[in-house]
Amino acid sequence: MQRFPDIPAPELVEVDSEASLARIRQQYYEKTGHYPDVNDPETFELEQLNYESNLLRDDINRSAQQNLLAYADGAMLDNVGLLVGATRLPASSASTPATVTLVTGHPDFVLAAGYNVLASDGQTSFVTTADYAFSASQTEGEITLVATDPGTAGNGFLPGEITQTVTPNDWIGAVSNTGTTQGGADTEDDDSFAERIFLAPGQFSVAGPYDAYKYWVLSASAAISDASVESPEPNDIVLCAVLEGGIIPDAPLKAVILETCSARDVRPLGDRVSIADPTAIETSGEIRVEVYKANASLANQIEDAVRQEADALAYKWSGKLGRDIVPQAFEAIGQKKSGVYRCTTTLAEQTLNNQQFPLITITAVDVVLVDEEEV
Template structure:
């Protein structure tokens, strides 16, 4: 079932009216008793171990299994409850297909020990890797001109998938295919763009927005659709028009990560294609402004929960992380009430919160936790 917020208030339909196995069995027995009475003029009396009772139970089980099958097939045809291959077939009606896994890319620097009087070529397909594996190769031919000491060029992971994303600058530092005079290699920024096969929630989100794409990217939803079409690891989008004919796109990547300059440039180029946007629109991708906040509180556990105090402390730690993830969304006001609720849900008896305070966040701003101080106050009377 989909977890996207747009469908949260859409009711989940039961095609069998939520009937249970017991209700199915009772219905079958009632019909059997009615027909028996009509044919014989007598009331049906059956014992629990009667052969007819056992047959009715068996028939009820088979009927209920058939009903369950029909219910599952019916729900597979609704966007909220469709998953897997059924979702693939459903969104095909909108001209959508599930995005395949993608290969990460990153800018790699090929460095000479010293400048030379001649040109040093870096052939297309040259392989580099990080310690322990994760191979990348250059996409295009590059060269270091006379007098220069390095050249930057884009390398792409040899294998698709999310595991090749997030490799920090300097970690892809092994030259697999030797090149004369090249003394060292390293990536100058973090690798991005490596994606696993698109998950159900992302595909459902695109299907929900898909009707907007039947217009060019003029409506807000249409621009959002095309942003999510560009990369399935975009988790948050805000579209504004700060001045006539200018479209500003603010977006956040999976895990609350801000897009880097390369990603903003790639999205700008993608959206600016004349088959996506009105010709009069100028598209700019803007890094959201981060709004810092701190977390500071002391909490106590009731002495009745003494035996599970260690588990509760672990749950409180997890609750703080969960709150930070929840809070890191474009335009979401900083809400200390939500933090208190999560801490209480984790099992704390009492919470004394000193930060954060209520802060209004603009729709293109992104909350960021700047630091946290969590103090366990001990056990106290219930």
């Protein structure tokens, strides 16, 4: 995959199957005095030799491309990242704030790290990762619960859905999460890692450039899908982040972002770094797909495909800050389908700033049959 389509693809060795086969046949003729014709038995062997040699050329070109950010993947991308001091982010665990209700008459005590609570599905486990001290005068306290297994499975539990205590404690009467769990992410994928590698050289500056701060925000957690940096006043740096699916980071994740971007070897002296919540710009609209009557049998298939692709595009955009709402992108989804005369949408075009992200709901996909002779 070419991540930078405007950059021409490098080619160490030319791959031209017809030219190489002609060259092999000519060399065979020069050595034997017989030019192999289409029906000659040796032609099959020469064609097989040509096929294998072109596969080798393809491998040579691919191996060369794997040294470049535009093409590298997997372990090769990891090695490219090392050239600029960037490493792939590991999977992260979901977390949530929670409240513990204490038993009347309890003494001073410390709730040790590892206190285990199950979510409502009876399978997803959350634990405390720090010790919490409670005095005898407290009736309740605040803790943070972190999923035991990294990944996205711990995301999305609503307040009050993590209550099943596993670790016994005589002084805790009840526990319940007060926020929706978030922050869980799988190991950083190739494209996200490649974007951070592209931004990584900015981290070497001591002047606090835009790319440097964006790099460090994205490096705080693999769950962060996009970030923006603003400087409304000299030395005032306002960071903004959004998670995949248009989720706004909660307090624990924002604290991690601030900690990452305020480290002594990251934040330039004099910069005042803060973090702001992004604003969701909610909008909705319908998509109308006009299908030729001759393709009426494809109407349901077209409707399902347009719905699926439109929802996927809306979901992708929800994780991008400053992503303008461009209705033509949704119209193009239906327009490119075979048998479609015209595709339109009621979505309105909107320009967003770098602290806004779109939350687009496609309320309906209407398929209308039209007569070829009438359009």
